[in-house]
Amino acid sequence: MRHDESRRLYDRALSVLAGGVNSSVRATQPYPFFVERGDGAHVIDADGNRYIDYVMGYGPLLYGHDAPEPVQAAVQKHSAAGPMYGAPTEIEVEHAEFVARHVPSVEMIRFVNSGTEATVSAVRLARATTGRDKIVIMQGGYHGAQESTLVKGEPGNVHPSTRGIPDSFAEHTIPVPFNDEETVREVFEQHGDDIAAVMTEPILANTGIVAPVDGYLQTLRDITEEHGSLLIFDEVITGFRVGGLQCAQGKFGVTPDITTFGKIIGGGFPVGAIGGKAQLVEQFTPGGDVFQSGTFSGHPVTMAAGHEYLNFAAENDVYDHVNRLGDDLRAGISDILEDQAPEYTVVGTDSMFKTMFTRDGVTPKNGADVSKAETDRWERVFWQEMKDHGVFLTANQFESQFVSYAHTDEDIERTLEAYKEAL
Ligand code: PLP
Structure with a gap:
């Protein structure tokens, strides 16, 4: 993937927007991709790259990018x-x-x-x-x-x-x-x-x-x-x-x-x-x-x-759809983790999910032990790999991700393939 246009926009942004962004979580490393537009469950960046989107605006977009x-x-x-x-x-x-x-x-x-x-x-x-x-x-x-x-x-x-x-x-x-x-x-x-x-x-x-x-x-x-x-x-x-x-x-x-x-x-x-x-x-x-x-x-x-x-x-089967895809995605990720990275855990419910890179599991008290989570590995390696495989996750290890009504079984399959390769 090429990111020349995003890089150029980020350089411009850095001189007029604090940290180049308007919300700190968006400042992904080494620089964020700038979004041109959304399309269903996908976003397309300023260089024309397409990603399956599980950030979903950090939660609001229940229907993905094409509202009913x-x-x-x-x-x-x-x-x-x-x-x-x-x-x-x-x-x-x-x-x-x-x-x-x-x-x-x-x-x-x-x-x-x-x-x-x-x-x-x-x-x-x-x-x-x-x-x-x-x-x-x-x-x-x-x-x-x-x-x-x-x-x-x-x-x-x-x-x-x-x-x-x-x-x-x-x-x-x-x-x-x-x-x-x-x-x-x-x-x-x-x-x-x-x-x-x-x-x-x-x-x-x-x-x-x-x-x-x-x-x-x-x-x-x-x-x-x-x-x-x-x-x-x-x-x-x-x-x-x-x-x-x-x-x-x-x-x-x-x-x-x-x-x-x-x-x-x-x-x-x-x-x-x-x-x-x-x-x-x-x-x-x-x-x-x-x-x-x-x-x-x-x-x-x-x-x-x-x-x-x-x-x-x-009036529609929205929650059935997003929750079923959430179940499928969590089950698929869980199988992949068992095979390739049994020390990690997938967590979530309904249409929310996240993979926790912590070797101590996730306790019911504080969630993942923040001090022991492999945040660098998530943020600087895995998240980047997923992005390069065309999947947009929340870059912060602790922020939730979301399935929308626009996601399809094919999106889930492609995401799981990307997980296997990225892991
Ligand atoms: N409360 C919870 C549980 C949140 O997750 C957030 C933001 O993510 C907020 C409050 C703050 O909402 P906003 O970012 O719209 O100010």
Whole structure:
């Protein structure tokens, strides 16, 4: 493959975009390929190379790059008609009604523009509701680029995970290991009266893919209720991907107080949302006194795309298709690993998958042991090889990958062939 044009664009980008990109994960080594266009489950780069795409925009593209016809028609209609007004539109109400109808925890919702915005507002809402400051999060979890959750450490020893965040933010956040009932109980025994919320992805999807062990989410539900704290599920990735239209909370049968969304509910356009019981969400301004606002929030084009996206999923066999391909891909990769690299593991559920290059396997607590994962081997060797074989994976060893409705059995077969050769 030649990458002359991508190289040239990257050199240009480096002088005007920080790191040459607008989101740090895109800065793949030695330089990213620049995308010219998408085509179904594939992307074509600026040099004309074609890749089977499992990045899928980091999760939003449930249908791949060709959205179903009603989505495209709705996007055209709403962009031609406005595209935005700073006044409410019917499509925002319709989209909210759909989400509230299907997701167990949601009676009322506020749409925003990114997953980060959603988790920021969810934490604010929990703090306002309880009058408490502390939040418990999971080690290895990710809730976007927000100050309260960009921390690392363990109870009693927590620090910001990037420069630019005051230590005082870390004082209010307690990261605990996922799937570890004992630690969360200890933390509540010690700080229960100060904890506003436990916030977790129902399936950790940013540290490999780690499912909750039986009963863990219910324990979080019980313990938060006991202590008058809230339970927040961050379903930015799992929302409308895992567990179909009921999302992961439906799959696991545990209903949080607040749910954050992003990605799929915007139908490929920037989005986030905070949903929950009406009495909680109603506290946002203007009805309540918890400040929340956004110039682009509930953007008609996004709402229309998101709404038609979910409608299409309700009326077609979307989840059957993507989940079956996910199963086939995981089974195929598992066979190949057994044969060629038995020390590695394939993880995932529904339409999410990832191969973990860690010789210690994947523990239910933190997912892969980050310190022992062979990240260089994944990022600098295997990922590159897969790309050279025409398969686009997430370059970070810990980020999830996604199968879309546009993927076919032939894509899966070709991907497995590439896996064999690349390994
Ligand atoms: N929460 C989770 C679970 C995520 O995976 C992400 C992003 O990947 C976010 C929040 C932040 O979303 P955004 O990148 O739209 O701000």
